Amino acid sequence: MTSPTPSPSISGLTPDPVTAPAAFLEHLYAVAVQRAQPLQSLGQHLPAxxxxxxxxxxxxxxxxxxxxxxxxxxxxxxxxxxxxxxxxxxxxxxxxxxxxxxxxxxxxxxxxxxxxxxxxxxxxxxxxxxxxxxxxxxxxxxxxxxxxxxxxxxxxxxxxxxxxxxxxxxxxxxxxxxxxxxxxxxxxxxxxxxxxxxxxxxxxxxxxxxxxxxxxxxxxxxxxxxxxxxxxxxxxxxxxxxxxxxxxxxxxxxxxxxxxxxxxxxxxxxxxxxxTPRQSLEAAAAVARAAGLPVHVLADDLEGESREVGKVHAALARSVVRHGTPFARPCLILSGGETTVTIRPQPAGSPRGRGGRAGEFCLGLAQALQGLDGVWALAADTDGIDGVEDNAGARVAPDTLARAEALGLRIDRFLDRNDAYGYFEALGDLVVTGPTNTNVNDFRALLIL
Structure with missing residues (x-):
């Protein structure tokens, strides 16, 4: 089991995307959050x-x-x-x-x-x-x-x-x-x-x-x-x-x-x-390009059901891996915006699932990827809180489904009860940062190697 991600911070060196893909994505998230800190740009807009x-x-x-x-x-x-x-x-x-x-x-x-x-x-x-x-x-x-x-x-x-x-x-x-x-x-x-x-x-x-x-x-x-x-x-x-x-x-x-x-x-x-969300995405993109990766920023304003947006991102990743279109691998795909989660009704007496937009995106993504080799992902809210939980989001790796199945966890059941938190907590793949004291909404990154 992997450990939770620490509070977002930026070290002097960018982790290598090939040898440390999860750390690399966490670093990009920290860069995006840092760009949105008020002290970065508030001064230039102050009146006399x-x-x-x-x-x-x-x-x-x-x-x-x-x-x-x-x-x-x-x-x-x-x-x-x-x-x-x-x-x-x-x-x-x-x-x-x-x-x-x-x-x-x-x-x-x-x-x-x-x-x-x-x-x-x-x-x-x-x-x-x-x-x-x-x-x-x-x-x-x-x-x-x-x-x-x-x-x-x-x-x-x-x-x-x-x-x-x-x-x-x-x-x-x-x-x-x-x-x-x-x-x-x-x-x-x-x-x-x-x-x-x-x-x-x-x-x-x-x-x-x-x-x-x-x-x-x-x-x-x-x-x-x-x-x-x-x-x-x-x-x-x-x-x-x-x-x-x-x-x-x-x-x-x-x-x-x-x-x-x-x-x-x-x-x-x-x-x-x-x-703005675009500024944070571009800050992360600049760091990734400096690390030698081609970067594609899809949009900073994506909307829709979180799990469905996850499936769309998975389809894009499959096309890159299998056909080299619309982008060649390796590459990084970034997106932002504010998706939604529609809470599914549960039988009386059943415990309600826990989680937010970023976690549900990761559930939909992982289910659709089906363990596709070479794809890592991170989705997190830039305020550090995914919904009302204590995590910012979650991460997905090629072995996510295999590790979950080894623990007896069926992803479809977690989707049925909107329980992204329970699924990724069991895997040790929650992104836990604590409040970041800013908020430019969702940050999503897919690394395709």
Whole structure:
């Protein structure tokens, strides 16, 4: 049994892809994560201090590391204060000598809790009394939708939690989920920006969504929303998710509508992407090319059922191995994006499987590869947490199925109950890093030798 992958770190030497393929892929993952750290690029997007005060508001899995980067880069003599909410256990150690000027609190993800509700309420209170001389720096990253929760009128926190769980298990893609979240919130979908008016708002964001659309990242609390109440209602109906009658009536009447692109509250505001999935993939690709490997970046915005995306990657690998098309071997294939996992119903009393998108991708990939020689893979979420588990993802090798079968593990049964964690834990092939304090979504790498 192999040991879990340690926390992502970058050593001076790149492991040899031929003699140490698993270590090589882990190194590329660490490079991708490092590229997405806020301190790498936040400074180039900071405005000058304003005439008035500077208020910092933020939410997301990278919220704490973004706040610390801002504290390190903001002029020491310029006033700075505010509140940022991040996921539990996602506050990195504070660098020695760095004074704390921004309060950081923790809340639950992916299902919101009372701590996130309290943080959202406090943020709206902090916006009271802002003037045109003031600046609001909004630090937004993936996970902010759950962490910054303030239910719409007629909706309790318990009901919001139920709806959120149902969305997560429905197979809805991130755009659909966030359309609903925006219309069932008093702070998302541009409403935080509206609360900050007339102050200038500068949003600094780390993208974890396909297409890098700021209105989708964390449900766009500071940017215009082009979706509608009617669309949110259609999504709820499509996935058969019930809402209270009062909320349904408000959606039908359009009274829960969000601020639109032509709203004057967005005049003079700006949004800057400080880290994206593509940048992390390209950073990993550069390291692999320096090691002598041809690299092919498929896309940074792949969507779909995780297991099916795994099967598609397996088909591509088979074509490379057997026919030398569309790429010659050896090569490295990279992809990113945000896939989905639809939870399969289980018999009453049966234990629920454990795992997330990256692990389920690896299950689908391993099943379809059927032990194909010369193919290694790693899939992991760049935030270090695959779903709600303690692993970032998993890895696949040519002997994955053989080792599992020797232990009596049938991969189809693990797929049936969405139990990627149980399968790869038994093999010692979980990628366990702990929180990385950033988030540019899925990282997938196939090494074909």
């Amino acid at each position: 201090p304003p005439k008035g005060r500077t208020l910092v508001l933020g939410a997301g899995k990278a919220g704490a590391s973004m706040a610390q980067a801002l504290e390190a880069l903001w002029p020491a003599e310029a006033p700075l204060s505010g509140l940022v909410v991040t996921r539990y256990h996602h506050i990195p150690p504070r660098p020695a000598g760095l004074p704390q000027r921004i309060e950081i609190v923790e809340a639950a993800h992916p299902v919101p809790d009372a701590a996130g509700l309290a943080a959202a309420q406090r943020m709206l209170q902090l916006t009271e009394g802002l003037s045109a001389d003031d600046l609001v720096l909004c630090l937004i990253s993936g996970g902010g939708s759950a962490l910054l929760t303030l239910p719409a009128k007629g909706l309790t926190l318990a009901e919001k939690q139920r709806i959120n769980r149902a969305l997560l298990e429905s197979g809805a893609h991130i755009g659909e989920m966030n359309c609903v979240r925006k219309h069932l919130s008093r702070i998302k979908g541009g409403r935080l920006a509206a609360a900050c008016a007339p102050a200038r708002v500068v949003t600094l964001t780390i993208s974890d969504v396909p297409g890098d659309d700021p209105s989708v990242i964390a449900s766009g609390p500071t940017v215009p929303d082009a979706t509608s109440c009617a669309e949110a209602l259609a999504i709820l109906d499509r996935y058969r998710i019930e809402v209270p009658a009062e909320v349904r009536a408000a959606l039908e009447a359009g009274t829960l509508e969000t601020p639109k692109p032509d709203s004057p509250v967005f005049t003079g505001q700006s949004v800057h992407l400080i880290a």
